[in-house]
Amino acid sequence: MRLSLSEVEVTTRKAALGAGFPLGLAEEAGACAAWLAAAGFPFAELMAAALLTDTPERPHVIRKGDVLELAGECVCSALRILPSACDLVLASASARWPIAVVACVDIPALAIAQAALASASSAVPLVVEIGGVLSAVTRGENSPLLFGTIAEIAALRSKPVSIRLMDESNPQPQHGPDAFGLEGARVLALEQGVVADDHDWERVSRLAARTLVPATIQSREHGAGAGLIDSD
Amino acid sequence: MMAPAGPEPNPTHRIPLRPAEQVMRLDRMGSFFPSRLSFMPTLIRQMCSEKWRFAPPRLELGPEGYGHAVYQVACTTRRYSLLAFSQPLEPERRTDRVIAEAWDASFVLFDGVPSHDDVARLALAAPRQEAARYRPTELVLSRANKSVRFFDHMVDRLAAGRQPDPELLRSVGYLMRTTAVYGNGKFGIADRGRIAERPELSGPFRAEMLTIYLIRCFTQDLVEHVARHRGGANFVPLERRFKRFLGIGNATGLGMAPFLASHPILIHNWICARETALARVRSVVAAETSRIERFYSLLDRAARHLAEWVVTDVRQSRRIVELREDLMTLRRWLSAGEVDLAGPGPWDQVYRLAEQRFGLEMQELMVSLVVELYPELVDDLTETMSSTAETRFEPAMRIAELTRLLRRHYAWALKLDLSDREQRRLFWYVSEEKLEPRLGDRFAEPGAEREMPLAIAVAVQALDRALAEVNEGERVAEFLLRFPEHRSIVRRVQTIGRHPYGEIYDNLIAADCLPIDLLRCKLSFFGASKFDPKSDRWTRITLYQGAPLPDELDRPVAADWCYPSLEPSAS
Numbered sequence: 001m002r003l004s005l006s007e008v009e010v011t012t013r014k015a016a017l018g019a020g021f022p023l024g025l026a027e028e029a030g031a032c033a034a035w036l037a038a039a040g041f042p043f044a045e046l047m048a049a050a051l052l053t054d055t056p057e058r059p060h061v062i063r064k065g066d067v068l069e070l071a072g073e074c075v076c077s078a079l080r081i082l083p084s085a086c087d088l089v090l091a092s093a094s095a096r097w098p099i100a101v102v103a104c105v106d107i108p109a110l111a112i113a114q115a116a117l118a119s120a121s122s123a124v125p126l127v128v129e130i131g132g133v134l135s136a137v138t139r140g141e142n143s144p145l146l147f148g149t150i151a152e153i154a155a156l157r158s159k160p161v162s163i164r165l166m167d168e169s170n171p172q173p174q175h176g177p178d179a180f181g182l183e184g185a186r187v188l189a190l191e192q193g194v195v196a197d198d199h200d201w202e203r204v205s206r207l208a209a210r211t212l213v214p215a216t217i218q219s220r221e222h223g224a225g226a227g228l229i230d231s232d
Numbered sequence: 233m234m235a236p237a238g239p240e241p242n243p244t245h246r247i248p249l250r251p252a253e254q255v256m257r258l259d260r261m262g263s264f265f266p267s268r269l270s271f272m273p274t275l276i277r278q279m280c281s282e283k284w285r286f287a288p289p290r291l292e293l294g295p296e297g298y299g300h301a302v303y304q305v306a307c308t309t310r311r312y313s314l315l316a317f318s319q320p321l322e323p324e325r326r327t328d329r330v331i332a333e334a335w336d337a338s339f340v341l342f343d344g345v346p347s348h349d350d351v352a353r354l355a356l357a358a359p360r361q362e363a364a365r366y367r368p369t370e371l372v373l374s375r376a377n378k379s380v381r382f383f384d385h386m387v388d389r390l391a392a393g394r395q396p397d398p399e400l401l402r403s404v405g406y407l408m409r410t411t412a413v414y415g416n417g418k419f420g421i422a423d424r425g426r427i428a429e430r431p432e433l434s435g436p437f438r439a440e441m442l443t444i445y446l447i448r449c450f451t452q453d454l455v456e457h458v459a460r461h462r463g464g465a466n467f468v469p470l471e472r473r474f475k476r477f478l479g480i481g482n483a484t485g486l487g488m489a490p491f492l493a494s495h496p497i498l499i500h501n502w503i504c505a506r507e508t509a510l511a512r513v514r515s516v517v518a519a520e521t522s523r524i525e526r527f528y529s530l531l532d533r534a535a536r537h538l539a540e541w542v543v544t545d546v547r548q549s550r551r552i553v554e555l556r557e558d559l560m561t562l563r564r565w566l567s568a569g570e571v572d573l574a575g576p577g578p579w580d581q582v583y584r585l586a587e588q589r590f591g592l593e594m595q596e597l598m599v600s601l602v603v604e605l606y607p608e609l610v611d612d613l614t615e616t617m618s619s620t621a622e623t624r625f626e627p628a629m630r631i632a633e634l635t636r637l638l639r640r641h642y643a644w645a646l647k648l649d650l651s652d653r654e655q656r657r658l659f660w661y662v663s664e665e666k667l668e669p670r671l672g673d674r675f676a677e678p679g680a681e682r683e684m685p686l687a688i689a690v691a692v693q694a695l696d697r698a699l700a701e702v703n704e705g706e707r708v709a710e711f712l713l714r715f716p717e718h719r720s721i722v723r724r725v726q727t728i729g730r731h732p733y734g735e736i737y738d739n740l741i742a743a744d745c746l747p748i749d750l751l752r753c754k755l756s757f758f759g760a761s762k763f764d765p766k767s768d769r770w771t772r773i774t775l776y777q778g779a780p781l782p783d784e785l786d787r788p789v790a791a792d793w794c795y796p797s798l799e800p801s802a803s
Contacts, residue, residue, distance in 0.1 A: 002365070002367075003420060004420055004422070004423045005423045006416050006417025006423050006424070007417050007418070007419075007420070022717040022719065022720070023685050024716065024718070024720035024722070025716055025719060027719075027720060027723075070713075080716065083712075083716075084709065084713040086627075087708070087709035087712060088627070088709045090628065090709070091627040093628070094628050121621070189423075190423055191368060192368060209664075211662065211682050212661075212662050212664040212667070212682065213662065213664065213670075213672075213679030213682050214663075214664050214678075214679070215663050216677070216678070219663060219665075
């Protein structure tokens, strides 16, 4: 199914609400979905998986020097944990001891989306590692550098993700195989829309439908106010 | 302290802006008038200055006006096309509500020139509106219903060689009424990002405003087409002054209201531009004679416009009567020298007089009037009314600072007694029935657990309670790790700290909340006039009434069409 980026964002946000996420995390989920869609990731598959395997437990924090581990009994929900992971790293940017945040999450690809969005709003570059391997460098307003193909990154499940500030004294490689592809993908998304797998998007849409209120005669007659015949 | 953001980093005025606590109240927002900063006048000025070219339309309509039409407009670098599809509609199916499934006409604004295949595809899709899917080449989707009694009157008159009844024209003001204008990616149409960088469409709702302008053209061509076929040799075209007076109606319901709450930076930019314009004009030290004469001319124009503003809603009728009286009183005082426009600070004087002695409608009309006097001082502010960001977020902020922002900007919410059921009575929701936005009674109807997030005051108080339990030296990032349920309201509070005009300082779920106040505020920024509430949750308005026609855009006075009234016939 062909969708606009706005549809991806709005529907995913509603789906997250329908899945029981609080509003702020639902807003993040919508923004991540739109980012993934614009970048050419299989966004519907990723978001359906993330929304339907939610683990609401709150992680406990273990500090090991300049690394914060957000640890849980089982693999954490990417949608629940990654916004806070990025928050903590960005907050440390102005502190004397910048930190890295590590968490084992169900859908690691969302870390790149979340970090890219956090970078764009703060203009702070972030480094994302998945399973101990450098996966992306997000560069503020510019498209991130990816190290690994989109298909490889999207296929990862239940991996430790590390997010940290870019070390200016030790700059990361400036080239990745998909560096230019991401910007081109966004232009294409705006020109042509994005394509979602029908089955996965149906799963997301069904969650979004949970935010709708079943119609009643009372709500139809009074809810919107327009009870007039309009052939005036 | 976070400095408020807005278009005035180096203020060019000595009079301060009216504070958000004064401006962002529902009763005042529900009294706004369009101004020269509104989106329709801004678009018209752009069309004039850039000499946009409107090609003669291609009408493929049967004798009764059913079929399709294509309108093309060429701006400096691109062309856009309006496709209009007109079809028969049984009277019992005609409704302005979202749950409608058929309309008299449907429209698509197309990016460029459509091919035959595009037209054929959209001829099937557009009449189905939300039930169909569209492509990114489609920028705006809309539909409209006839004002049947007036449309038929117009056809009968023109076919018989006569002009319409001016009184009927005054009372209705439009041939058709749009009931939805969709943009920004809905149903697969283009995302705003596709057009946001284009100079001709970068302004807020610019594509939608262009669409409505072209729909206005179509409605006039349609009525003449039908009348010509019916009248044959007896047909006469509509007089130009009547064409100019005809606008496009619009039925606006609850769907527009949550937009104001969910786009705080954008709304801040709109309001801040308007308030900055007012402050600049109020700061003018002395007014030229020509400027004073223009003011008197605008007062006369406004008086004629208000005389034609007749509604059935009791509340709004009372407000209009009071407004007319206030305007007459002002003119008396001006004549009696109680305000000396030739003296120092004339516009500040007259604005303060309105604020001290008149109702909200007159105060906000005064804003519109004085801003109209100084295009050279205010027109640049239209460039500041867009936004690409929705909210701002600062994870490093300390709880102490967040608390201070909360107390500074949300005192109105913190002092509400939310144990009072009347303060929590309403809930905003979207119905399964064709996704129609509705308003419910929390204590009498099901569905509140699925309400839209407009209970800002409730979220504010919950945040305040949570913040009181944590160390004020903690950072927002750490707080939200433990309490993610407050993420949205924290972001909102931080955003409002820099964009204070982005918050509505009233409780949107209180029993006395009137959604039409939200609607009128937004519609005033569109440039809508003749606000005609049909209940407390939907209204009819008129768009582009008095606006120049496409072949008049090259005339010097084309951009001066505020406070329209039906011109007397030429003597």
